[in-house]
Amino acid sequence: MDPRTALILVVDDDARSARTLANMLREDGWDVDVAIDGASAIARLTRKPMPSVLVTDLRLPNADGIAVSTFARSRDAEIPIIMVTGYPHLAAQKLSPEPIVLTKPLDYADLSAALARVGVRS
Amino acid sequence: MDLHKRVAELRQYVDFGEADARRLADVRELLAPDFARIAQEFYDKTREHEDAHAVFTGEDQIARLQRSMQTWLGRLLGGTYDAAYYVQTQQIGEMHVRIGLPQRYMFTAMSRIRLELERLITERTPERAKETNAALHKALDLELAVMLEAYHDAMAARVERRRAIDQNGSELAQADVAAIELTHELVVGIDESGLVRLFNAGAEATSGYGREEMIGQNLVTSLVAEESREALERVLADEALKRFRVDSLVKTRAGKLRDVGWDVARTRIGNIHVFLIGHDYTEERTLAERSRRSEKLAAVGTLAAGLAHEIRNPLNGAQLHVAYLERTLRRANASAEMLEAAGVIGEEIKRLATLVTEFLDFARPNPIERKPTSLGALVTRAAGLIEPEASLAHVRVVRDLPSKDIEADVDGSKIEQVLLNLARNAVEALAPVTSSGGSGVVTFRLRRQPKSALLEIEDDGPGLPGDDAPIFDAFYTTKPQGTGLGLAITHRIVTDHDGTIEVDSRAGRTVFRITLPLRGAPERSHD
Numbered sequence: 001m002d003p004r005t006a007l008i009l010v011v012d013d014d015a016r017s018a019r020t021l022a023n024m025l026r027e028d029g030w031d032v033d034v035a036i037d038g039a040s041a042i043a044r045l046t047r048k049p050m051p052s053v054l055v056t057d058l059r060l061p062n063a064d065g066i067a068v069s070t071f072a073r074s075r076d077a078e079i080p081i082i083m084v085t086g087y088p089h090l091a092a093q094k095l096s097p098e099p100i101v102l103t104k105p106l107d108y109a110d111l112s113a114a115l116a117r118v119g120v121r122s
Numbered sequence: 123m124d125l126h127k128r129v130a131e132l133r134q135y136v137d138f139g140e141a142d143a144r145r146l147a148d149v150r151e152l153l154a155p156d157f158a159r160i161a162q163e164f165y166d167k168t169r170e171h172e173d174a175h176a177v178f179t180g181e182d183q184i185a186r187l188q189r190s191m192q193t194w195l196g197r198l199l200g201g202t203y204d205a206a207y208y209v210q211t212q213q214i215g216e217m218h219v220r221i222g223l224p225q226r227y228m229f230t231a232m233s234r235i236r237l238e239l240e241r242l243i244t245e246r247t248p249e250r251a252k253e254t255n256a257a258l259h260k261a262l263d264l265e266l267a268v269m270l271e272a273y274h275d276a277m278a279a280r281v282e283r284r285r286a287i288d289q290n291g292s293e294l295a296q297a298d299v300a301a302i303e304l305t306h307e308l309v310v311g312i313d314e315s316g317l318v319r320l321f322n323a324g325a326e327a328t329s330g331y332g333r334e335e336m337i338g339q340n341l342v343t344s345l346v347a348e349e350s351r352e353a354l355e356r357v358l359a360d361e362a363l364k365r366f367r368v369d370s371l372v373k374t375r376a377g378k379l380r381d382v383g384w385d386v387a388r389t390r391i392g393n394i395h396v397f398l399i400g401h402d403y404t405e406e407r408t409l410a411e412r413s414r415r416s417e418k419l420a421a422v423g424t425l426a427a428g429l430a431h432e433i434r435n436p437l438n439g440a441q442l443h444v445a446y447l448e449r450t451l452r453r454a455n456a457s458a459e460m461l462e463a464a465g466v467i468g469e470e471i472k473r474l475a476t477l478v479t480e481f482l483d484f485a486r487p488n489p490i491e492r493k494p495t496s497l498g499a500l501v502t503r504a505a506g507l508i509e510p511e512a513s514l515a516h517v518r519v520v521r522d523l524p525s526k527d528i529e530a531d532v533d534g535s536k537i538e539q540v541l542l543n544l545a546r547n548a549v550e551a552l553a554p555v556t557s558s559g560g561s562g563v564v565t566f567r568l569r570r571q572p573k574s575a576l577l578e579i580e581d582d583g584p585g586l587p588g589d590d591a592p593i594f595d596a597f598y599t600t601k602p603q604g605t606g607l608g609l610a611i612t613h614r615i616v617t618d619h620d621g622t623i624e625v626d627s628r629a630g631r632t633v634f635r636i637t638l639p640l641r642g643a644p645e646r647s648h649d
Binding site for chain 2 (some may be wrong): 014016017020021023024027058084086087103104105106107108
């Protein structure tokens with residue numbers, strides 16, 4: 001899989017931040033879809049194409065980041081998950097295997113590095 | 123019978139002659155390099171035993187005793203066993219009465235030393251081991267015989283003084299005496315010159331001194347810690363005060379300080395002019411202090427958990443947009459000033475984020491996860507981690523570890539955080555010294571106590587600014603860039619381990635002293 005054409009699903013209830021993040025990712029060559037609550041993220045995951053990476057907030061309206069992640073794994077057990085949260089310890093405990101956890105405020109360079117790590121899976 | 127005759131008789135009895143003396147002197151050089159180690163191992167072992175350990179006043183005393191034991195080992199293998207020699211042995215026995223060490227420990231201690239010396243002799247002079255060890259046994263038994271007799275004599279003299287006091291020292295009625303002996307409060311009577319004339323069982327229990335030692339002594343100078351002497355002396359001297367209350371710090375035999383509130387009455391009975399009824403508040407004060415701190419923590423914790431999320435979310439938006447702005451500016455070839463401005467915003471956001479993280483750590487810490495942990499390894503690791511920044515600041519890091527490692531049920535990463543916090547503070551405290559060309563030392567010390575481990579971080583810097591600065595309180599800081607949370611987090615981690623932390627600071631020596639129970643208490647919720 002070529003990481004440069006991989007599709008990322010970004011889930012964040014702060015619509016402006018989600019949009020800005022999506023813009024930056026697109027500028028860097030990624031394909032990006034955005035959802036601004038848990039329910040619409042799950043709805044997006046039922047449709048094709050299946051995203052190759054999930055970047056989600058933990059606290060979300062209408063189903064939280066854990067629910068979204070669990071659903072994503074039910075569709076693709078191998079999907080890499082990057083959780084962006086103000087509660088890093090909670091996020092790590094509730095999912096198994098543990099997702100990659102990045103603490104808010106998100107440093108874009110950290111996210112790029114995390115994507116580079118997971119994007120090259122075979 | 124005088125000492126010289128007694129010893130001569132005993133020596134004859136066990137057949138200890140010049141040949142034995144020579145044999146011991148012959149192995150002295152071979153064994154001398156091990157004296158320091160034997161003494162250290164001996165006292166490290168003592169730390170595991172509560173009754174024996176209770177007589178120590180602190181690390182300074184233990185260091186002194188360790189040196190005395192080395193001297194004693196040299197003397198034991200010195201080859202000269204004359205009257206002067208046994209006078210010193212006698213003094214060792216009397217000293218043990220004075221510090222209050224139970225006699226049984228002298229006996230069993232000797233067995234530890236005996237086995238170690240025997241092992242070394244057998245290993246290093248196998249061809250002469252049999253005779254030399256025989257000489258060693260005789261010398262040690264003589265040593266013990268003289269020490270124990272001196273102990274017994276000193277103890278008997280004490281008991282006799284006490285009996286005399288109890289029989290005719292007091293003019294109080296029998297029932298009154300019984301009541302005074304039953305109470306846990308301290309009841310002390312002094313005469314017109316301030317000398318102790320009555321010293322009840324409660325006073326003995328709190329202070330660790332017997333009445334046979336205290337009667338006839340000046341109350342203030344022999345029982346009250348220096349810093350609170352003046353206050354007590356002043357009110358005692360004021361004849362106009364008939365009944366009053368005063369607090370003072372009582373210094374116990376083992377050097378511990380107790381908070382005692384005295385109810386004082388000027389009432390003349392026989393040779394007693396003033397009665398002092400004391401109540402020991404130490405535990406109550408510690409508890410009150412602890413609950414004050416934990417109430418403050420609980421309030422802060424609730425606030426913190428709610429606020430952290432509310433702060434991190436907008437920070438997240440700000441951070442992302444700044445990153446986007448920076449990227450756009452760079453692409454548009456914006457001026458260096460504009461790029462720098464965007465960079466500053468990014469840095470400030472990160473600083474704020476760090477504060478939030480530290481604050482959460484302090485206010486809502488993760489519950490501790492206890493695991494059997496080698497404290498020696500932990501200290502070594504923490505010292506290694508601090509070494510690079512210490513050496514940059516021209517500070518030397520010293521590890522002072524016990525002869526035998528200590529294992530305790532602790533959360534290793536949390537205790538490491540504590541050690542690093544304290545060591546980092548110590549290195550920073552040394553900055554004024556080292557930046558003007560001086561040098562500094564930070565010492566990590568680990569010691570065993572009967573049921574706990576003692577960890578010390580010591581520096582030889584200028585000391586803390588004031589005695590009662592609330593350094594463990596949240597948001598108290600003296601550093602321009604400090605959050606005021608470092609020591610508060612440290613304190614919290616230690617108390618979450620059911621441990622204690624205290625500081626002892628003067629110019630040239632500041633010690634943070636942590637005790638951690640070796641075994642964790644039953645599970646407890648930390649919310």
